[in-house]
Amino acid sequence: MGRCILLALCCALLGLHVAFGQGTRRLRYTFSLFPVYRDSSDYNSPKIYILSTTDKYQVTGVLNVPFRSLSYPFTVDPLGMSKISLPSYSVGRYTGASSTTITIEANGDVVVYGYSQYSSYQDSFYVIPVKHTGTEYYISSYNHYTSDPGSYFALTSFFDDTDVTIYFSRQYSYSGGTYDRDNPLQLKLNAFDNFLFEVLFDFTGTFINASKDFSVSCGHPYTRTVSGVDTLVEFPPPVESWGSYFLVTKFRLQSSYTLRILPSQNNTLVSLRTIGLNDTREVTIQPGSFHEEKQLPSSLEVFSSAPVMLVQYMTTDNPSMTLVPPLDRTKRSPLFLNSLEATYIDVTVWFSSPDNLNLRVDGASVEWEEILTDESEWSVVQARLGPNNHILSHDDSTVKMAALAYYDGSSHPVMYFNHLDNDVDDQAPFVYGCPQDPIMAEMPTNEEVVAVYWEPPEAADNSGLEVKTVSNYNPGDLFEIGSTSVMYSFEDVSGNNSTCQFEVFVADVSPPxxxxxxxxxxxxxxxxxxxxxxxxxxxxxxxxxxxxxxxxxxxxxxxxxxxxxxxxxxxxxxxxxxxxxxxxxxxKECQPPTVIGLIVAIVVFSLAIVCLVLMIVYMIVKTVRS
CATH class of the missing domain: 2.60.40 (Immunoglobulin-like)
Structure with a gap:
């Protein structure tokens, strides 16, 4: 399915917002709309599914369509999903610049899938996150049904002054010039630029590189295979994410498949072994070309002397195109997927263990259909799952996994392609619950310290393993009056660190x-x-x-x-x-000081006169008696 409308997801644009740290909203995905097959036809609005990858915290973010001034805030519950229906609008069909950027920002890791539908035809896509994009890509398509339209690929730049060079696998005419591998087309793109190419041939093997990271989507809105006509579209991974070991098998309930192998290095030697048969063959492939195996009924083991990209086509019933995950670049469990618009979804799962009893869906056992068991330490199983979100996991956390999800012509990989082998973990733990404001407390009267409590921050790691936590203070510790810095450090098993820092402020509210x-x-x-x-x-x-x-x-x-x-x-x-x-x-009443002195003087003088008179009288009396 997936005919007539094509939501191509060009993953790009790293320069929209700066990441300020763990738990801070930052750009995680960028993509653009592909043209519809008939611009005059109405079609169902494209839908974007945003899946949470953690059971510990709620993720919030916003999907923006900046050139249409549209914003869609979203909240995803732990291990939940948010669906956003975008408005249907034509983005044009022909080669040229196209301002159709869509961005997704979130404050935590999310997985994004896209889905588009015209009438009863649909296709689905896994959106490669910004952090997994690169500077070199090879692209794929298929034979088109008619000359109108042709195959499409779209480029999205992340930064200003991005120099892009396109080495077409066949001669391509554009703007008065003819271009091929010996005469590449060169473009200069700025941040948010999208450039769409309509190519009237199967451009599989075309090589594109750039001076800075960018993304590309590719496919065909109306292609013919052996049994039908349908939409084919995918996000090719950058060359640095390719691998060298694959196990390929047909989709569940399908009878055969077609395989294309694209190299990036000269004289790439590829060994193909039909599993179950004494049939091993080798081919040497050059960049710009591809090796094709048609209508394969059996599983195939593929080794290569240098990294390659494998594109698998479901060519029976409703056609589909998807990318085969390289097993030497797979992820540790768990994997997150969603049935999108379907009532069920089929999955093919690769895992590095012979034990499928402990391979679980949503924590429960599943009756798996065994395809391959312990093939070079890998097993392949298939099953049909119900609607909504699903988590693929294994009880052994060291088991690596990859998966494809598909339904009636709609197919996409499940969280695949790492730049580095999964044994190399350079992603720091994600911190949540870090206080954004100071923790406030009051000092009781006549006390010198007070116990302060807070909800401690936590961290989750992409490994799924426990995170070591160290802090200089803990809830309930004693604090003096004033501001004190509290620091939490989180370290995963690979030595990656994240921190959370906040202040505890004890207010002195008691007067002297x-x-x-x-x-x-x-x-x-x-x-x-x-x-x-x-x-x-x-x-x-x-x-x-x-x-x-x-x-x-x-x-x-x-x-x-x-x-x-x-x-x-x-x-x-x-x-x-x-x-x-x-x-x-x-x-109070008081005599003036001068009057008092005079009275004293008069009294003293009077007393002196009295004394003198008494002395005279005494002398006279004494004289008379003598």
Missing amino acids: LILYCPSNLELATCADAAEISWEEPQVHDDSGHVISNNSHNPGDKLSIGNTRISYIFSDSSGNEAVCDFVVTIDP
């Missing part, structure tokens, strides 16, 4: 404690003012530092009447305590 505050004072004076002294207040604060701001000081001269004496004590947190008292000075 006044230990002594003078009582009101009262006295009287016959003067206009009097110098007054008092014992100053005594104060204590947990911070150990108190500032005093007082209205008067002991020894100040105060006027008659009531005077309020205020002491305002403040600590370093701005908490205040006040001590105030009133000094009352009453007036």
Whole structure:
């Protein structure tokens, strides 16, 4: 199926937003719409499926169609899925620039699949994430049914000034020139640029490279195989993600398949062994060409002297095109997939173990159909799964896995192609629950420390294994007044580290404690003012530092009447305590100092006269008696 409408997913555009760290929203996918077969025809809107890869936290993000000013915020529950239906619109059909960028940003890892439908025909796609794109690609298509339209491929650049060179597998005419492998076409693209090519031949083997990372999608909206006509489209992986060992088998309930092998290096030697038969053959392939095996009924083991790309075509019933996962570049379990619009989905699963009893779907055992068992330490099984999300996993976490998912002409790989062998893990754990704001607490009165509690952050790793956590403080630890930095470090088994840092702030909300505050004072004076002294207040604060701001000081001269004496004590947190008292000075009647002196002088003089008179009388009396 998948005829007439083609949602090609060009994975690109790394330069939209800068990643600020774990748990921060960043660009993870970019893609664009392919042209419809007949621009005048209505078709069902393309759908994007965004799958969560963790059971520990909720993922939020936004899908943007920037050139149409459309935004679709989304939230994906743990191990859940969010479906976004995009508006149907024509993006043109012919060679030239096309501003059709779609971006997906999220604050956690997600898996993205695409689905498009015209009438009853559909196709599905696995979108290669930005981090798995590269600078070199070979592309594939198939024989087209008519000359209108031709095959298509689309380029999406990530950065400004991206120089792209296209080595066509056959002569291609564009803008007055003719181009092939000896005379490549050169383009310069800027960030967000999409360039669409309509090619009226099977361009399989065409090589494209660029000065910076970019992405490409390729296929045919209306191609003919042995038994039918359908849409074929895929995201080719960059050359650096190719592999050298494959086990190829026909799709479930299909009788045969066609295989194309594309090399990237000169004189690539490929060995093909039909499993179950004494039939091994070798072929040598050159870049720009491909080796094709048609209508194969049996499973095939493929070795190559250099990395190659294998493209498998389902050529019975409704045709389909997909990429065979290289087993030397597979992922450890689990894998995440969705049935998309179908009520069921068939899967082919490769895993590096003979034990399929512990190969599970959604944690449960499945009755697998064994295709190959312990073939060079690999096994291949198939099954039909129900609708919605599914998780493929193995009880042995070291088992590597790959899968293809397909339904009635719609097919796509499941989370495949790593730049590095999976034994090399350079991805740091993903941190969630890291506090974005300081943890606030209050210091109790008369205490010097307080226990502070918070919900500790956690981390999940792409390995699925436990993450080592180290922190300088833990919930319930004692903190002093002020701000303290708390640091969590998370390390996976490969030594990759992530951190979470936040502040614990203990606020001093207790005012200084006044230990002594003078009582009101009262006295009287016959003067206009009097110098007054008092014992100053005594104060204590947990911070150990108190500032005093007082209205008067002991020894100040105060006027008659009531005077309020205020002491305002403040600590370093701005908490205040006040001590105030009133000094009352009453007036009283007093003789002027000069009158009092005169009276004293008169009294003294009078006493002196009296004494003198008494002395004279005494002398006279004594004389008379003598």
